[in-house]
Amino acid sequence: MSIRIGILGYGNLGRGVECAIKHNPDMELVGVFTRRAPESVKILTETAKVYSVDDAEKMKDQIDVMILCGGSATDLPEQTPKYAQWFNVVDSFDTHKRIPEHFANVDKVASENGHVGIISVGWDPGMFSLNRMYANAILTNGKDYTFWGKGVSQGHSDAIRRIKGVKDGKQYTIPVEAALEAVRSGKNPELTTREKHTRECFVVAEEGADLARIENEIKTMPNYFDEYDTTVHFISEEELKRDHSGIPHGGFVIRTGKTGWNDENSHVIEYSLKLDSNPEFTSSVIVAYARAAYRMNQEGQNGCKTVFDVAPAYLSALSGEELRKHLL
């Protein structure tokens, strides 16, 4: 029998989950739950239905895992604990600072109701966290580095679009190759914000707007751009659409460390991602963890978990025997 999945929230991430389920034959999409009018939402899966979020509770016996695809700012802090009372849940909560609080809230409800809730799943937090953790456990005497990009930062793109005279815009975060090389060399450099990443902006200005002022406002914007070397390109709306409509991302997690009785040997562990579609990759990670949530719950586990708490084998559709034979 398939693992029956529900999707709550049908934006880029929800659609990505739908696509990922198509690539996992042991799973089945039962329904998409939306705050919009259900009849206004068109989904891709012919065998699934669109429901109002208000009908979610009624579906608690038809769904094994509810995947929460809302945003971290306001949706998930409320939704994940709420839906954990009726379902096993997985979310991609990514506000690092608030994870301890979110964990506690989900843990309480999931434990009380005998469900598993896996939070902060994706690639950062998610696969990057896992790789930081494994590398730290192995090379206890070492140093961590995380670089992001090349990829689109939604937050920085939004910040550009809020500037007067800007019609549209897209921002790429780019790791500095020289910094990556210095890290890989095992030199353990101390890197400033400016040394690690550059920012590149593609901006569509409104007709007659003061381009010099816009460029200056971007480059000096506190928190977002002032600590970086930023490049601004003004382009046409057509160019933006043609060349910058994707949502690529990626990055690097590197740990360098020493071993030996006198720390005489150096090692470099590096994990990297190059993603055409940030939401579709994130969704693919989430769907694997939905399988884990289901299985762990079937075995009688409950409460809140993160990627650190999930034994890798739970993620795979293969049996332990097959995994040992083919992937060990």
Place this chain on the structure above:
Amino acid sequence: MSIRIGILGYGNLGRGVECAIKHNPDMELVGVFTRRAPESVKILTETAKVYSVDDAEKMKDQIDVMILCGGSATDLPEQTPKYAQWFNVVDSFDTHKRIPEHFANVDKVASENGHVGIISVGWDPGMFSLNRMYANAILTNGKDYTFWGKGVSQGHSDAIRRIKGVKDGKQYTIPVEAALEAVRSGKNPELTTREKHTRECFVVAEEGADLARIENEIKTMPNYFDEYDTTVHFISEEELKRDHSGIPHGGFVIRTGKTGWNDENSHVIEYSLKLDSNPEFTSSVIVAYARAAYRMNQEGQNGCKTVFDVAPAYLSALSGEELRKHLL
């Protein structure tokens, strides 16, 4: 209280484990067990003792985890099941083909005696296996590639040394950069053995030996060299000692795959290691899994496990709360 560790077998790996324990303050080396005369074995840890393997059983209440540092060909198939009757055990069994059989043997004894045995720990099998598995679970529609090197292959170095007229030698396995680039580009190339790796040999010949014959014997040696582009350098004994006495290794695990309703987006997941000392890195992985074996056993688990069965958090000396706060 510290986790009390025993080391069985004191070669490169055993010494590496000893060094790794020094870097993990929650662990303590109790003793090294050897088949040699104990008084002939000098270890680095002043607070630990050297024992005869025959005294291992007597120490079963003084040691939480016995780390088995023998070879995969003949030592571990016998030792790991044997010592699992008295201890939680960890080994680095790396004969891929025989893993299912080894797993079954260890599982039987460990289960019957209430111990945890974690087998095939290191980097391949080990961290490379884990990365293959995670990447497969995420990108279900994709292709795996593993490259090894640049590093010393003990087996190939031994093979060179068996040739008549060869006094000493060292062989490096080197991944072909063009093949790596083709894989990273997402082209899903089908690569032959020759296209993936080259082999470079540094050979010290006996005086008056026929160098042309030696070079030819190496290059045409079935299984070891005939399917590769091999370079042979004749050097002096001093040069070999000066430039080639290390045991570096490393490699790359790459999975490329597609997501999207019509497979329209490509992704690359890459994990790589660059290691100054193969045995010391392997040992560092093993020691982290020794922590896991101890903890899982403390929680009442038993039987044989692999890296696929161990939740990442068990490897770290940090608490779940600290992990979520600092590494998620």
